[in-house]
Amino acid sequence: MHKANQENTTLANQPAPASDPFSAWREWVSDSERQLNSFFNKLMGSDRYGQFLGRMTDMQIGMQKSTNEALTRFFTSLNLPTRDDLAALNERLGAIEEHLQAIAATLGTSSEAGSDAHGAQVATPRPPRTKRPSAPARGPR
């Protein structure tokens, strides 16, 4: 999320001279952001805004629904598969794939022993599981 970027680093990373106009500008940007966010949050937390948002979402969904129905009729008239048809087909393929994987696992020929992102078989070396905390743990327990 974008918020992370702003949380990540403040504008003025170093202490600025008291007379630094650039620092004052940076502080103004940060303060304005905070104040405006707070103002809009109050506004958007109200019952009226919730009602407004609900209506807008409803309207958008209504439009989407009409478009979907019109497109479905259009594709059907052209004897072409709709999105739902493709989804159903994909679902069946997925089920077949799962069955094949189960059969492969039963036969012991599964590729799940380890394949890299490109599907190549790999034998991952496993270090011994003997690790212990290096020093007495400090901080949270």
Place this chain on the structure above:
Amino acid sequence: MSASQAAAETPIAEVVRTEVERTIQRSIKGLEFLNASDAPVGLTPKDVIHRRGTLELHHYRPLASEIYRVPVVLVMSLVSRSYIFDLAPGQSFIEFMLKQGYDVYSIDWGVPRPEDKRLRLEDYCLDFIPDCVQRIARDSGEPDVSMIGYCMGGMLALIYAALHTDGPLKNLLCLTTPVNYDGMGLFRAWTDRRYFDVDKLVDTLGNVPGDFIYNSFQMLKPMQRIAGQIKLWDNMWNDEYVKSFRLLDRWGADQIAFPGECFRQTTKELSWDNKLYKNELILRGQRIDLRNVRVPCLAVMAEHDDIAPYAATKELTKLIGSTDKQDMLLKGGHVSLLAGRNASGRLWPSLDRWLAERSL
């Protein structure tokens, strides 16, 4: 002389000179920024040990000469890409954990397909996660596993822990995990049952589109995008800032769809009725009683979290039955807590200290 005193005594001419230099750098690097392609993410070497639909179970190749006995599995939220755990070398939680000597697995839910609209919490907590845990046990040869869940992934891990009290879970770490939906602030107001028709939304769209989720997150801090661009320009001379900005910005915009039925269930049963908090949530006939969670648990919360606010996350450890449990409130926001530039100095070492002695 302290740094602040020194800075305060810096002549204005010095400040102006620095600003002029930075302005030149901004212009040059701004052009580079506009022309640069996306930096690759998720580069830590890994193997896919299981695939099921869009789900992939990854095993990361160890980076230490010896590892802790108990493997760790990361559980991601359903609405975000899992590469937040592994942004870039040097800014990767997974890389850090591997270097500390953990055997790391992660469950990547992938991008839901249209047919995944039927998936519900039951599928994740009673089918996918247990299946992955079994496979991890087979792969690692160890009977138990520690689980780290982030955001909604923490909630899935928590429900899993409440339903699987006889093991093999050894430790549970929940990062910014909402449990009390009364504390969800604006999200709660926007999905008010009087005005928000979740049935119509899911019945029409199937999966809830990623941009719907993205816009909801953006609305939490409406000025942030504009201010973010100003701050980016201001810091354009700073390569480290720009790199971090690009990675997190990309991840933030890379929102994925929410499986429809799961969204309906989350809205009605969690957000409206707060059933998880009240121990009233029922999945496939089994009541989720958080008091059944008895494994060691660490709940990490972010002080400035606007997605899973402190009010929604703070009671997790009070609700569970574990005796070995701890809260950790850290500075930062929802994302910067886990993947920001300060995460490597705050969250990651704290998690390591907590988990190390419990991974033997």
